[in-house]
Amino acid sequence: MGRNWYLLWSGSAVSALGDGLFLAALPLLAATLTQDPKLIAGVSFFGTLPWLLVSLSAGAAADRYDGRRLLLAALWVQCALMAVLAAFHNAHIAFLYGMAFLIGTAETVPRAVGQPLIKATVENHLLERANGRLFASQSTALQFLGPPLGGLLFAVAVPAPFWVNALTFAIAAALVTKMRTSHDKPPVRPKAREGLRWLLNHKALRTITVVSATTNLCIAMTMATLVLFAQQRLGLTNAGFGAFLATLACGGVAGGLFAERLISRYRYTISATVVLIPLMWLGIATVAHDLVTVAVFAVVSSFCTAVWGVATASFRQRTVPTELLGRVSSAQTLITWGVQPVGALLGGLTADWFGLLAPWYVAITLRTVVGVLSLRSLQRTALSTAGGSEHPVPPTGLSAG
Template sequence: MSLLEAEAPEEAAGPAAEPLRRNRDFLLLWIGAGVSMLGLRAGTVAYPLLVVWQGGSPVDAGLVGFAAVLPQLLVQLPAGVAVDRWDRRRVMIACDLAGVLAMGAVAAMVLAGGLWLPLLMAAAFVEGSAALMYRLAERAAVRNLVRPEQLSAALGQNEARGQAAGLLGGPAGSGLFTLGGWLPFGFTALAHLVALGTLLFIREDLQEAREAAPRRLRTEVAEGLGWVWEQRFMRAAVVLIAGSNLLFQVLSLALVLIVREHGGSPATIGLIGMVAGIGGVAGALGGPWFMKRLPMSAIVCGTLTAWTLLVLPVAFTTNPVLLGALWAGMSFAGALVNVVAGVHQVRVTPDALQGRVTSVFALAGSGMNSAGALAGGFLLAAWGTGHTVVGVAAAMAVMAVCALLSPAIRTSGLVATAEERAPEEQAPEERVPEERVPEEQAPEERAPEGAA
């Protein structure tokens, strides 16, 4: 997921109002981050393949996978502090260099014909940490490269890019591995080099000027947590993100069992995942359209309701076509609400807090992913797939009702206000000069509580 200095309305139609496709700096950042995401996904898929095909045990594969996701729990909040404390361009350059070294070391190890588990685990941890910090910095930088009315479209394109990277990265990683065990890791290292090159050509600053001196890590982490807690909508959003992530982890595990129990193959799961990815891309690209027409509260509550209605049929079908359609619908709604929540978070969060606030939401999601995977195993073993999926649908329905009854959600206003709407859709009297809210104002003065 910056407001500009006040200017005359007629200036908004000048060169600064160019479309995103002509925004050189945004395109460089978008392309570089997209290539980096694709490489990360390809390398992540290749980890277990490398371990198993080189004679490692399932325990070894699990250890490498654990090392790759451990940064989501250990590094998330400190990474948010680093993104807010240091120059974001330099942070992202350092992340790309770390990724090049880590993945280059793995590629060299494989080319040498060996498999040293400690090196592979260390490389997976370094790559995961660097990718996490890079994403935080990139998201925080976006609003410094685009105009306020372009923010929803920019973050929608970012979400679509992430969905597409997930869709293509898996086949790319496994396909490259079949050609040569070192290739996925070499490709990931090359992707980091491409991202590094795009960063060096960006002209604009990726952050506002820093005035406050760095403080203790604990103090700065607490500041980010405290700011989220003080925002009513943010508090509610963290709970909804955590709950939905937990439920979808359970549902994803249930899908694997449903396919296996009825004679399907891993390829079936892969096809369902590809269809779901297409739905996610469509939802991300459609986010700005929905934001111009619906209040944020309607989108959030509608997403939870849609998830409830789409999850329930999963308990009663084994048809892969229908399962793919249901997952595509869920991914569409998920990407849509990601864009809406991301735009709101980026717009109302002070620039100096962007990294820490984003890291709070990311930690809530990643933590519940881990808990959901653990809970899903126990629930499926105790209840079976059908009853577990019905339980997931019931829990999602409870979340939808809670959102409808929550004052923080119900009173959230339009995400696309007059400032966000396309100029051609505004009546002349609606077009008002853009205005920067002074940085020293309290968060509540920056945007009304619950407003987009």
């Protein structure tokens, strides 16, 4: 892993820190404008809607244009949008919906170009290591450092986390500027739907996509009103909400660091993650009434999520032809992340009609059914390989991505 990889890794970590600030500050800002679960869930709905609408186009762009330049453009756009949000933070909640949508749209580009850039900067046999380090650093910044800092800054001054977020995007852009990558793209304009067609025709990736999509749908249902869950069930303050989000990161960091070793040594690692995740959600919904208890279940859940993420990302990078990787990755994003606005909408309505715990129980039931049905197929699929083999080997195991 050379200079380009470390610059990409550093830029990703810095921008993830800004995303962590945003993760805590945006729902807190919404909660200052309304306590209606439906309206608060609307922020998640509009923020995730772009994954459904523009993912395929972002993937086609990633396969046609220089990924480094696309990433730079997206980072600067996100920087500008955060500055606008900071300047007009006290506007109507409809303005918040619009900004969430625009920021989410800009985020589809880094997601699309990230997979090809990783593959271009890392040798095949090092993909698990690279993805593991990337997942660990992103979990640390996005969930462990960012949310508590975002909650603290929000408590000090409402626009502060958004200004700092804008700064992180500028720093990330400066790091990516120093990368030197070749622009060797096809002369013919790639068709966006080719990636979706390739994905649907690949049995293993289809199964992975179904499990990941279900997981993301369920996570979106619970996250849509999580700020109210934290305030009303756990009695947390604004700063405490940031700490609550940070508990999710501990397992993610460990999972990213240990994923390579677990996947290569233990055949049923991935199957275990599929079973454990809904069990941990059940613990949160039933017996967790304080931050410490929630943290225990959340750490195990995020550890499993990280292991799945490393395994599926490495498998996808090895399996998909380079010239299709941006489109296939974005097609998978279209499905797995495109369900999030649906989940956010369902979560808000369910919480409004049946109470704040209802989305958790619906999510647990749905994820358990899909997980159990997918186990046999996953056990026959090699999601990654130990030692850098180019060919799949018998199974080893979420990013929900």
